[in-house]
Amino acid sequence: MNTEFKRLVLVLFLGMLAGCGLITDKSSEGYQNPVLPGDNPNPSVVLIGDTYYASATSNEWSPLFPIYKSDDLNNWKLVSYVFPGGAPDWAQQNFFAPELSYDEKQGKLYVYYTGRDKSNHKITIAVASADSPEGPFTDHGPLMISDNIETIDAFEIRDDNGDLYLIWKEVYFPGKPSVIYAQPITEDRRRVYGQKQELIRNDQEWEEAIVEGPCIFKRDDFFYLFYSAGNCCDIACNYKIGVARSKNLLGPWEKYEANPILSDNETWKCPGTGDVFKQGRNYFFLFHSYKTIGGDYIGREGLLEKIYWTDDDWPYFMFKSKLDSENHRIDYFDDFSKALNPCWQWRATQTLSYATGENGLMLAASTENDLLGNLLAQPVKSMDFEVTATLDLSNSGQDVNGGILLIGATHNGFGAPMAGLGITAGHDLIEVWITSGNEKHIFEAVPADPYGDLIKLRMNVKKGDRLQFSVSDGKKWDVIADSIDASGYVPWGMGFRWGVVSKGETNEFINIQNVELRNY
Template sequence: MKRIITLLIIVLGCYHSADAQGYKNPVISGFHPDPSVCRVGDDYYLVTSSFEYFPGVPVFHSKDLINWTKIGHCLTRPSQLKLAKCAPSAGIYAPTIRYHEGRFYMVTTNVSGGGNFYVHTDNPAGEWSEPVFVEQGGIDPTLYFEEGKSYFISNGKGITISEIDIKTGKKLTEGKIVWNGTGGRYPESPHLYKKDGWYYLLISEGGTEYGHKMTIARSRSIYGPYDPNPSNPILTHINENAQSNPIQGTGHGDFVQAHDGSWWVVFLGFRPQSLLHHVLGRETFLAPLRWDVNAWPVINGNGTVDIDMNVPTLPLKPVRPPDYSTNFDENKLGVNWNYLRNPFMENYSLTEKKGSLRLKASQVSLDEHDSPTFVGRRQEHINFSATTLLSLNEAKEDDRAGMTAYYSPQAHYDIFLEKSKNGKYKVSLNYKMGVLNHVAQEVEIPGDRVYLQVKGDRDFYSFYYSVDGKEFKFLDKINVWYLSSETNGGFTGVLIGLYAQSKNKNTKAYGDFDEFIYKPAL
């Protein structure tokens, strides 16, 4: 009888959630900036920037614009994505996803080499084509299709439009500058829509920081002239009415009309935490859009958004909760894991020890603009814990394996297992902050196997270790500020990573990671 009652509660709960209204922002948390969205029937697909991480351009799927599942990446092969020695926050900039005549297109820029290009596929969860390059400068490109023609739009000295051959990427017309925005710095991220006979050109201005905003103009001709909305900006948190909002830096958005006729916008923003620093990176947010006939679009009534969005939504389609943890018994790493730049795959194995991820130590360190032996997943919550169990094998002095809270080569906190001069093993904690490389703690342990743990909250990262997985001993804590974009610049966010490195030229050391447990905390 209890089992029947429990089943009824679950069923009723599902019906209740399907009818629920309202949602929480961000809809995709952690370092997922520059979102672009398209609809096919009642399916929605979204992509975000990936910068120096491989594979590139994560792809998400949703049925309601609120509950998203990561289904893969657009750029999964080195031939598509060359990132060798690229600088931090270089690589892949803002992508756009569009659907045309049965085919998906993702267009983006590799600022570290190659420039603007697009790839295509019939299955966004599968493999995408080799790149098709377009010789038009600028960044943040988008595609627009109309009456058998294909248009390529990017920003350089101004928002520039040209017609291209979609099969080859060859320009059929010279690029024409059609708008420079409203005077804000860095007019970028153009997207073009047609409604009621008007071409609407949406861009962002102000830089992707606290002064970010979205502005819009329209024209009866695709090549302009474009007249700006008298009520620009249509989205910003720079004004007094949002000065205390927990979401800041809103901008760089993309419109989509839902299958019920309603309009929505996805866009980036960030959540400041300690002394207005943010470490999660720019995240993906959602807001409703009112767009009457022949009218200018209005975002959420007044151009601001909230964490708790009490608005009518599409019928909610809950998805399976994300699996943040793994015991590494799969054949390949899941879609949440990323490498730094193009990885040297011979340093990674899920088969040499079943149920473990083996990372072979490399002389490339986390401090370099190169590809260390590293895999990481985005920190998606301000409050969280991450724990791993590892052993260090065939190690000599200066061999190490461990876990890192990583922002860039100049900003990362590392807790690791290494071998001492006396042949014993020790847990060490090191802070890399610009030119400062500080050893915070060193503790000898009785063996080559240890649990390492990092906990994050609004103000601190705290580090622990355990030899039995039950009693965790505190090592030290440090402010989150030194891993923030405000301190370091850049456009990414913190990843929690596993790594192995060595100063020994002929090292044979490797770390076996038997589990990785990531838990959001209240």
């Protein structure tokens, strides 16, 4: 993606951030979970003045690392992105675990994050900064912690002397211990120095092969280290939160004998990786978790829980959170008459070409994204919903097909190629199809002529993975394909996305006049 386009997208996104709020109603406790509905893994939160700011993992979807804003921890509004124009030049994928850290003395917000380096193909920690939490952000690139290892899950904290440390972990490799380290870092956050110091490793049975996602905070005489352990992200996840404490940042660290302190309840499963903050005399934890039923389809959502304390100063959780049925039901309509709404996402490796205006969206066709085409997508926030789109074929290219789809992956493993199930219309045919592993299979196809140039397409999703596709000329709906099973295409760790697609030669466009999502 060229520099001119990145600059254009930055201007558009900073000017058009209305309409992407995550608005919920307060409970008697002041918040309702999920406070960050939809795919928001590894949330980080920081208080600047009287306002809270949060971010979350982007995985493979640009714009990278959302910046949410809230005055009450319950109603969050998307106000910016760390990288609104897409991936920084040095990185290509695996955009994980942003960590927000505000330096009050400097008046600057730092964001640690993880990406895969194009030059050596290693996952590494990098850092960006901004004078305002709403951006624009300047990328400072990878932190050169080591040439021989991959690093992830950055967190910063000062010791009792005021010295600044970066907390991080090595990417796990089978057969090796999983270790969380501390290492001094310069005040400009550009360079680590000195020796790394081991804090903890996976030496307890419940932790299994991995400890990660460190978060350290100070309360009275102790530093407390929250960490995640187990399997984080696929259908067989068993993630949990443990805690260790120490009177000195560099240890020795004592793990709590009652670990894990946060695990599944009836509504939520696989809790992990987040941030602790203080409000008055109370401490709270913002973290992610899957819904027990259907969470694999939606992804890891942001939850908020109060921390309680034992008589001997160990933290624990009640974790009685239920799901508020209204909290995640966010309907959406877009006629694309203004600049592209920042709710829309695209693949970090995708070359995006589009125009918006009074005729709607003109989305350039392509064969990118493992032959799926040019995509604009949004995270799924419920298991039961309906998407409709109106296409104007008279204003579209002759050899282009466009429509709506559910986006997943070929399997549930890390790094799996993309897959999509959708319905598209062209001048000749309306097709219901699946594209997986660069291969396309057509479930059903009907002639486009009977429906005219102004065609309506519909995708119904039930129970997270049962799909029905229909077409209309504006008078009645004809079901083209029913009961298509999408359960085998759940992507690793991020849930499905729904979106619009344009398939064909790159010099042609599909005209999508509007799109609407309604949750049942």
